[in-house]
Structure formats: structure tokens, C-alpha cells
Amino acid sequence: MIEQRHRTQSWTRRTAGGFVFIACAGLPLGLVTERAGAATKAEALFPDDVVAKTKAFEIKQSQVDQAFIAFKLSLAARQQTIPENQRVDIESNLLNRLVVTQILLGKATGDDKTRARETSDKLIDKAIKSFPSEERFVEQLRGTGMTREQFAKQVIEQATCEMVIERELKGNITVSDSEVKKFFDENPARFEEPERVRASHILFSTLDLETKQPLSAEEKKVKETLAGQVRQRALNGEDFSALVREYSEDPGAKNNAGEYTFARGQMVKPFETAAFSLQTNQVSDVVESPFGYHIIKLTEKIPSKKLDLDAVKTNIREGLIQRDLQQQLPGYFQKLMKAADVEFPGRKKSP
Known part of the structure; x- marks a missing residue:
């Protein structure tokens, strides 16, 4: 209760912090997916155009709209806002990431899903325990527009995406002992315990x-x-x-x-x-x-004390792997979208 950072910020970071790629930082995917097929009265009056499609799935404008709303709610929970004039660019980014998420979910194996379930169960339990009570946890979710079930679905989907990326990409990244020592020697301030x-x-x-x-x-x-x-x-x-x-x-x-x-x-x-x-x-x-x-x-x-290399080398290695992974992700996602032959009806093609 006396921590400087508000719980409303820290529990989301703890819950999603382990994932190398989420559909969008702070975006409640579970909320988007849950609502995707349910047309509101307003939606019934207007066409719900398909804005992205492959042979395996379609994404409609209503899903992007819900993603944008969810993104705004997530930012609002952290006392942040986005200028309305950025909506077009943000929606385009959200659409791309929704597409990639669906592709990753489609590539998940049975083992990916089992491991994702185990990981998500632990993360959900940790998220709940970071609050004074389960009721307060549910109340916080409600403030971001989600139910507990929607939140659980979001975490499972995110965990599944991570498992696919780990299997297809992360496993091919290696960091040598010399790279670990070089990073340790070049960043002494990082390894001083205050x-x-x-x-x-x-x-x-x-x-x-x-x-x-x-x-x-x-x-x-x-x-x-x-x-x-x-x-x-x-x-x-x-x-x-x-x-x-x-x-x-x-x-x-x-x-x-x-x-x-x-x-x-x-x-x-x-x-x-x-x-x-x-x-x-x-x-x-x-x-x-x-x-x-x-x-x-x-x-x-x-x-204060200076940490020994042996005490931190595992964390350094993992950090360097994550750094390399983040650098490879944009190209990996582009390959996924190209292989899936994604079409974007209505989107202007680059000249």
C-alpha cells in the first residue's frame, strides 16, 4: 500500500511483463475477442466491413473499434490519453497486431496451448494476489471494461502467442559466455545493488x-x-x-x-x-x-554491494536474448503476414 507506484499500474505490468509481444501494450485482447461477434444496436444500423482477411479468419471493423476503445480505457486506467487525431494511425497499428495475433493463435500446437494454460494460471493468480482482495481485483478490471472471464481469456491468448514465438524464434537465439561478460563489464552501474x-x-x-x-x-x-x-x-x-x-x-x-x-x-x-x-x-x-x-x-x-558475474549471468543472458528477439520480431511478423496472404480491403496500397 505504501509503494510509490499505484497498483493499477503495477498489476498490469506484472501480468503481461513476461510476454515478448502482445497485440498492443495495454490492449485487452480478451475484451476485443469476447465482443467481436456481438453486434450492438448501433452496429446493426451500419455495415460492419471486413477490414482484414485470410483463408483462415476475418477481422471486422467492429473488432478494431473495440480494440481502440479497450486501448483508450487501458490508458485511462494509467491516467494517460491519446490525441483523437492519432486515431487513424493507431487503428492501423491495432489492425496489424490483431491480424498477427490471430495468425499466432492459429499456429499454436497442443503443447503450446498446454504450456500457455499453465503460465496463464500462475499469472492470473499472481495478479489477484497483488490486490487486497479478489473483489478489489474484479473492481479494477471493471474499470478497464473487462470481466474476470475476459481478462483470463486475454492472458491465455497472450501466453499462447508467446509460446509460439518462443518455439519458432526464441529457441534459435544463442548468447555466448563472452557476450554475457562483455555486457557485464560495460555496464557496471547496472550490477550494483543499492x-x-x-x-x-x-x-x-x-x-x-x-x-x-x-x-x-x-x-x-x-x-x-x-x-x-x-x-x-x-x-x-x-x-x-x-x-x-x-x-x-x-x-x-x-x-x-x-x-x-x-x-x-x-x-x-x-x-x-x-x-x-x-x-x-x-x-x-x-x-x-x-x-x-x-x-x-x-x-x-x-x-550497497557490487554483484558478482556468477550471480547475474543468467539474467544477463535472458536479457540479451530478449533484446535480440525484439529486434527480430518486426521481420518475423511481416513474414507471418506475407505467408498468410493477408488482404486489407479498403486499405490504400503503398505506391
Whole structure:
């Protein structure tokens, strides 16, 4: 709850972060696919033209429209917007990516689908657990225009696309030990683990736990007074973890006893400043943040250190493979579309 980045941003990154290609960053494919065949009353009044087709599938304008809406909703959830005058270019890009997604899904083997299901189940479970409750997770999905079922379908489709790409492309990419060491030697700053602290905290939330709206001034004063009283009990030697269990309103406290290990820049500023100023086993003053009032106890200071090559070589190798893969993807997708003999009725051909 005290993380600097909002959960509405972080859960989408965690869910889709493992995929090398998604139909569009932030685009809820499950939503698009789910709605694709259902004509609304407005659609019944206007022709739903085919805008891309192969021997295996067709994509209609309504699907592109839904993709555009879903894309806008996804951006809105991250407090971002797109200029309306970019709609034509964005729709063209979305159409290309919808086509590639359908081609990839059509190339999936039984093994691809099995592995995709296993991966998607883990990702969905992780996404749910990143929220205080399953109800809050569903509420967040609703804000982006998706049901839980549509979200699950989206993740499965994305995982399936990744498995096809991994089988057809990623498996052919190799990175030598010398390339790994060269990257390690040329990027020393990337492999320095910054100073961190391990600290526990008790949160007295100044946001309504259900609506997330700010409490009244009177209610905040009650929370501040209670925080001061509990801090005094901690100073008097009462078990801090017991006080966490009794008083903390941080949803994460039930899983981690209110304890976090973090570097600078990972928590809201007032919390970070207070935590890094403490000595080991010292209890802070009452600290106010946008989330409420905190009492912090520092458990450990972890000094910065340079990581050994052996500790990071696996991650470096995977990162270099992903870099090479991203460079190869545009050409790979062009080959897929050419092999599928994709037609775009109504699209002007390049001179």
C-alpha cells in the first residue's frame, strides 16, 4: 500500500511483463475477442466491413473499434490519453497486431496451448494476489471494461502467442559466455545493488478502506491520536509485530507482518525519508504520507554491494536474448503476414 507506484499500474505490468509481444501494450485482447461477434444496436444500423482477411479468419471493423476503445480505457486506467487525431494511425497499428495475433493463435500446437494454460494460471493468480482482495481485483478490471472471464481469456491468448514465438524464434537465439561478460563489464552501474533497509510499519489509514476516499478532518485526527498512543506503547517495549497485527490497516500486513525491504525511490517519499534516517531497532515518530499515519521500526540496514558475474549471468543472458528477439520480431511478423496472404480491403496500397 505504501509503494510509490499505484497498483493499477503495477498489476498490469506484472501480468503481461513476461510476454515478448502482445497485440498492443495495454490492449485487452480478451475484451476485443469476447465482443467481436456481438453486434450492438448501433452496429446493426451500419455495415460492419471486413477490414482484414485470410483463408483462415476475418477481422471486422467492429473488432478494431473495440480494440481502440479497450486501448483508450487501458490508458485511462494509467491516467494517460491519446490525441483523437492519432486515431487513424493507431487503428492501423491495432489492425496489424490483431491480424498477427490471430495468425499466432492459429499456429499454436497442443503443447503450446498446454504450456500457455499453465503460465496463464500462475499469472492470473499472481495478479489477484497483488490486490487486497479478489473483489478489489474484479473492481479494477471493471474499470478497464473487462470481466474476470475476459481478462483470463486475454492472458491465455497472450501466453499462447508467446509460446509460439518462443518455439519458432526464441529457441534459435544463442548468447555466448563472452557476450554475457562483455555486457557485464560495460555496464557496471547496472550490477550494483543499492543500499536498502528492512523495516516494519503500522499504518493508520486516512483513506476509507472500502471507497478509498479521504476521511474527514475529524476522523483523521482520531487516527493521528491513536497512532501516537500506539507509538508510545512500542517505545515502552511492547512487541512491535503484535502491534502490527492488532492495529495496522496495510492490506499487505497480513502476508508480511508489515515488513518491507526496499531501496530509495521505491516507497512514497515521507516513508522512505523516515525509514532511512532511523538506526537499527529504532522506532520513528508518527509519519504522515498520502496513505495515512505510519509508525516505522527499522530492522536492518543493508549496505550497497557490487554483484558478482556468477550471480547475474543468467539474467544477463535472458536479457540479451530478449533484446535480440525484439529486434527480430518486426521481420518475423511481416513474414507471418506475407505467408498468410493477408488482404486489407479498403486499405490504400503503398505506391
